[in-house]
Amino acid sequence: MEAVSKLDVEAVRADFPILRRMIGDKPLAYLDSAATSQRPVQVTEAMRRFTEHSNANISRSVHTLGAEATEAYEGARAKVADFIGARSADEVVFTKNSTEAINLVAYAFQNASVKPGADPRFVLRPGDEVVVTEMEHHANLIPWQQLCERTGAKLRWIGITDVGRLDLEQVDEVINEHTKVVSFVHVANLLGTVNPTSQIVARAREVGALVGLDSSQAVPHIPVDVTELGVDFIAFTGHKMLGPTGIGALWAKAELLDAMPPFQTGGSMIETVSMERTTFAKAPAKFEAGTPPIAEAVGLAAAVDYLDKLGMENVRAHEKELAGYMLRRLETVDGLTVIGPRVPIGRGATVSFDLADVHPHDVGQVLDADGIAVRVGHHCAKPTCVRFGVTATTRASGYVYTTTDEIDRLVAALEKVRKVFA
Amino acid sequence: MNLDELYQEVILDHYKRPRGAGLRDPYEGESHQVNPTCGDEITLRVHVDGDKVADISYENVGCSISKASASVMYELINGVSVEEALAKTAEFTALMNSKGQGKADEESLEDAIAFEGVSKYPMRVKCALLGWMAFKDALVRAEAATPAGGND
């Protein structure tokens, strides 16, 4: 049975002032939420209130503002932890974005590999293997590629089928007794595919590898429960989930955070320091060197509150309907080929396509003239483009505030593109 | 935004029927240029004969602006003197970097004046300049490859 959306999209839209913006004489149709989402007034307001009322550095002073700031920052951590089903707030490390969260893990391997006595699970040697997929965003590819280059380990990947899904038949071969870590994309940003996780996680466990997810496109759009997923770490980013830029998070099992060497070092991450040596604070502080993005954490907490109030099951149902509508309507455009799953099952409301070989930059430009914002290019997923024989795609992506009317405008404008370039 | 200003008939025509496309011999200099933001690519060869640009040949993939610009460039500077080709390259580059303020000289730039509107779209200026950058680079390579001081 189709889940029926319980989102009141018009009420949601009222919370996003930017959606009332005009582009020239056309109302904005923002179909680029997979790149960055828009922010509701609740988020901007929470950040403004913090800045005007409680701004101070955290954990460093006994004054009232310092205490309020610390409480706000740690409160945000607890809220984010709760949102993803973490056992404890201490399992959430705030970072700058997903990219930094993934690098933090990759560098834990690298640093452990050159440190005598490091936890052997993080030590990589020639002969060891690291596994990703062919549908990664560069953020979950290049850190591992670099790690392999520096340690002599081998990078391997699970391929993509012609319909844009992971080729699960390769799992048992690609993940094997040499595998030390598997890091794969939860929801793919170019294809829109929602990857099934259980088989890969089970296989990683079977061979004793660590396993994590790039959940950048998952946490904003579907209910995510790290305990249920059974993984070791996930990375996600605030600006794709109604929050501000400048903040993201790594969730990892407490026991692993304890075993991982720090990434960046400096202030706020120490226990004791002398001129000769330093001992480190416990996680998450161990991984948060320097002054963190405090107001941004407050904004992220407000975004989590907002999503919680909508209910992630409702968000998922809304986007499932939207994905179905997008696919149905887009397929009516002559010469349009969807790149990625063509049925609204196991996929989100992010749809990439090719339009009669018109270059995506030209598509995007004509759409912009109608006030429609889509993303064009390789979407930081060049290997995926190569897999489907394109240099770039046009990508429309929806979120909680996206209406079917906006999709209709997109389809009408695509017809115009065909006329201009036919 | 006014679409007609960007996608003028002349531009669409050059895009649909590019002049001088394809890689040819002989050539002394070759350049490969990429625009990483949208994946436009061009490989361009220059054949210099004496002080003349005797042939420009190219193969490219990309958006209408980058493809049309290479075609317009071919028409404008193929067969002219190296000095004049460089002068026109400088003139076109300055027009593109004018942020919509520049006024194109039709006498000198011919079809390339259709790109005047492109200079208002910072995201597209790179597309319009890709072929011209390849030309300049290929010319430098051609000069490096040919013995210096020759008069013929």
Ligand SMILES: Cc1ncc(COP(=O)(O)O)c(C=O)c1O
């Ligand atoms: C799947 C995926 N992973 C990682 C990222 C990187 O996110 P950020 O740029 O916030 O680090 C993105 C966003 O573009 C993404 O879509």
